[in-house]
Amino acid sequence: MRTYGGDLARIDRDGLTRKLHVRKPYVLEFSSNDYLGLADHPLLKEASIRAIEQYGSGVAASRLMSGNIRMHEELEKRLARLTGMKSALLFGCGYLANTGLLSSITSRDDLLFADRLNHASLVDGALLSRAGVFRYQHCDTDHLEYFLANRTCRGNRFIVTDSLFSMDGDIAPLRKLEELSARYDCNLIVDEAHAIGVFGNGGGVCREYGIKPHTVIGTLSKALGSYGGFAAGSAELIKYLINRARTFIYSTGLPPAAPAAALSALDIIESQPESGRKVLDMASDFRVMIESSGFSTAPSKSQIVPVQVGENRKAEAFSEYFERNGISAVAIRPPTVPAGTARIRFSVTLRHSLKDLNYAAQVLNSINRDMK
Ligand SMILES: Cc1ncc(COP(=O)(O)O)c(C=O)c1O
Known part of the structure; x- marks a missing residue:
């Protein structure tokens, strides 16, 4: 029988025990990703309540079954516009967007070059993909270029990075990454989870720098004050993800309150860039x-x-x-x-x-x- 005491004792000995704390409304909160303070904005709450009244509290099916509502598609159009991409696709959350994207667009014949400090969901997506993975030193484009020049494959090559790293608050060298991806014929994938809503008039760091990656990932759960995730890219990529991304196909569509709140957040961001x-x-x-x-x-x-x-x-x-x-x-x-x-x-x-x-x-x- 699997027991857990030994592992837990080791975790504790290393000072690494994680505990859940119920949020206390009276404390000064510095741990939240609600960067624009929208999560309890009256307009977001009203939009969510209206959506629940119209559609109910859940959609109760995958979007490919009966779980697709007009608000999902409206939000996808708005997110594509926000990030400067042609199309976008919603996922259950940012974690599912990253694992669904990386596991579906890559194969054993491909190579992924990933920043060593990428978010766990990108690391897990890379593992699920079965592609060869090379992790370059954090933001070290010389190290990345060494890999690009020396590691070839039969399939496609991808550079994968957070734009704004969530633990250090630093920014990836995106201009150089764009240049390297063009020079070495790679697809550049940028996770803008913490930058959406904050950088580039809300569109993220790529928009701020005028960079056009192959794919942008984002979340509705941080500056947009709601819940959910998305991938944005070409219309062809989005069509492919609808057909191949398992975390999209085999998972229930977002509950109506979530896209409604995110749409309202986008209205606010667009009016106060x-x-x-x-x-x-x-x-x-x-x-x-x-x-x-x-x-x-x-x-x-x-x-x-x-x-x-x-x-x-x-x-x-x-x-x-x-x-x-x-x-x-x-x-x-x-x-x-x-x-x-x-x-x-x-x-x-x-x-x-x-x-x-x-x-x-x-x-x-x-x-x-x-x-x-
Ligand atoms: C860089 C990055 N990507 C993806 C995610 C996952 O997003 P979500 O919370 O919507 O699952 C997070 C944080 O949670 C993140 O920091």
């Missing part, structure tokens, strides 16, 4: 505040601001200290981040005021003194 820039400016001020307390926020260039702590237990102690001071800021530990780089990850959102940011920096400042 400067919102993302505002969050980025606030995060930049926050980094200055933290660094003046002697902590490094490198290499963050976005609304995600990590404070490197190092040891797992120390990161946990920092997080508990924040909690005692009314702040939710979670400790991020391996395997989410490499061993020895445990950190506290702050997400700056439009819900924060300058006073909130100052307070968090002040608490961080007092940690060194109190923890000695």
